[in-house]
Amino acid sequence: MSSETQKILTTDGIPLEESLKKAEKKNKIKAFLLVAPLLLFIIITYIFPIGEMFTRSIDDRMVTNMLPKTFKAMETWDGKELPSEEVFASFLSDYRALAEKKEHGKLGQRLNKEKNGFNTILKKLFRKMKKFEEGNAKEQIMAIHKRFRDVKYWQAIKRTAPPYTMGKYLKGMDMYLNEDNKIVQVEEDRRIHRILWLRTLEVAFFVTLFCFLMGYPIAHLLATLPMKYSNLLMICVLLPFWTSLLVRTASWMILLQQQGIVNDFFVWIGLVTDDNRPEMMYNKTGTYVAMTQILLPFMVLPLYSVMKTISPSLMRAGKSLGGTPFVAFWKVYFPLTVPGIGAGCLLVFILAIGYYITPALVGGASGTLISNQIAYHMKATLDWSFASAMGLMLLTGVLVVYWIYNKLVGIDNIKLG
């Protein structure tokens, strides 16, 4: 027993472990230096922007910085009845400082989001405060508008006090924090984001399904055809990769529009009448068709690489042992392709869930996805923090899919090529 616990020494008397560490140290440093540029690159272009996105999405320091004195005075306020004179005076002095910097408009907009009607009374305050007398701020402000006498408006200011907020995330799920600090849903007819999330999941799911149904036979053909044919087919599969995404989507627009080639063909073979051409674009159909075609290679390639490793003699063995071709396929071939199916579906699903250009161009109103909404907030409303919040929610969604996949299939079972 004692000899087992005793440390093993090298011939020179140094403990073996130590000696091994020393010998491998150089290699470890070398290996680290080799990956260091990539590590740095990932940190700069990936980890850092995600962190930035996250802070931006929860950042609510604007009001905090605009009304420092007010929030200081509000610390002792219980929030049940109207605040004290001190709070009113601090608010007035903060607002005056803002007005001098001409930033009072921003505050009005921000507070209006928290409580409707805030902007109007602040504008009124801006006009009237020049004539204010020294002292007795509470009375003078309350005299301007009855809303200043309503405790709810002061509660709204207090709600904006913390420098961080989850409000953007709640908004992304069509919810908000009400006056009583409770999470509630917005009215039914205003729940636009939930529809988009569900539609995004639906489109991603069906695109994955269509890609699988179409890609599996192609991959099988690729893996079993003789070299000269399979190479040609491989080029056909990869061709979309070599064409610009925009060009491909645009060509789908040409094909799918109501006066387009596909519709012309349907009319020609008599499937539909000329005055009753189906709409295949600017709706979900267009999104499905174009996205399936564009994402197909991501399904075919992992499947192909897995199928290539399956010996054809396995199918033969299955048949010679008495299995019908279907049984041999289902019991022998199919289970062996599962790692490829997993990889392909995961890839296509993750790509589809964040797809942007194609739904933007051929999706129309009923075919746009959550990424289009993110782009809209980035470019049109300039609400970057909301866009960041939704982007992070999308990322979380992808990670959840990944986690579920890992639980169900096991990530080491994946085979990307």
Next chain:
Amino acid sequence: MSKKTEFVKFDKVDKSYDGKILVVKDLNLDIAEGEFITMLGPSGSGKTTCLMMLAGFETPTNGEIYLDANPISNIPPHKRGIGMVFQNYALFPHMTVYENLAFPLRVRKFSKEETDKKVDKALSMVSLSGFENRMPGQLSGGQQQRVAVARALVFDPAVVLMDEPLGALDKNLRESMQYEIKHIHESIGVTVVYVTHDQSEALTMSNRIAVFNDGKVQQLSSPDKLYEEPVNSFVAEFIGENNRFDGEVLDVSNGVCKVKIGQEEILANPISVKSKGEKTTVSIRPERALINPKDKMDNNHKGKIEEVIYHGDHTRVRINLLDNSGFILKVPNSSQNLDIKLGNEINIGWNSQDARALDPK
């Protein structure tokens, strides 16, 4: 019940893949029930194609294959009931040993008890009892091989095909597996069609051997006949070691022919030569030629020892004889030491019956 002599019958079978070259030419072959027959030949000789046609993975371009008197060309492989052992075992990697063996039984809708019983029996036959729950990847090559054999036999097929099953094993394991397969065949009496390019494997295991070359069966006979009495120079050359002389027939009479080799003459057994003037290849097995023969032999020639190679149980001696510097002799090491030394001139003799005059090569 007498054994059927035409249990498997290839009747005028041709096979071509591209419509230009015949891979198998006019194959006629009868295999008796319970026989162990080996298709032996160099690669590309058409032997595996024949096996694949029998298994149903290839269709004959012409002719018909009969199994128990029924034509089977139009029967798909899964309905033929033929067991097959593949070159790389083709075990299903995602199934345990038990599931692999149960596969042919499950598709035949055997009950659970029956399946268990048959799997048990098959595994004990290949001495792998207790390995039911292993995955194929956890087994050694030899064990995988046994599982493959057990799987091909577990559903009691009438015919079992084996396509170079021992090709991937090392030499020692290959030899012990040869005996094992042979014993399994003897104990259950199944008809086995075995394909190999290894002649010693074929000689060890088979009842009969069909030597393939160039899409044709060159000779079909028992191992001893194949070795002792090859009917043409390809078989003589392919099976075992062979010393050959190319020459011209001078005379054929009384079952002996005179062949002119260079400037000298030897006596030989005319197998495929009929008349004077024909070109011929004379084949002599190394162990049939003796050094300084005591008995009188009708061929006696002097040769010079060019190389002596020690092989443990015997010594191989390369001799320059009749201008053929590749003449090999096998000398058992137990025999009294003769003057086998490099450069010595020695006397070599053989009987004309053992020198077979075959078709010219």
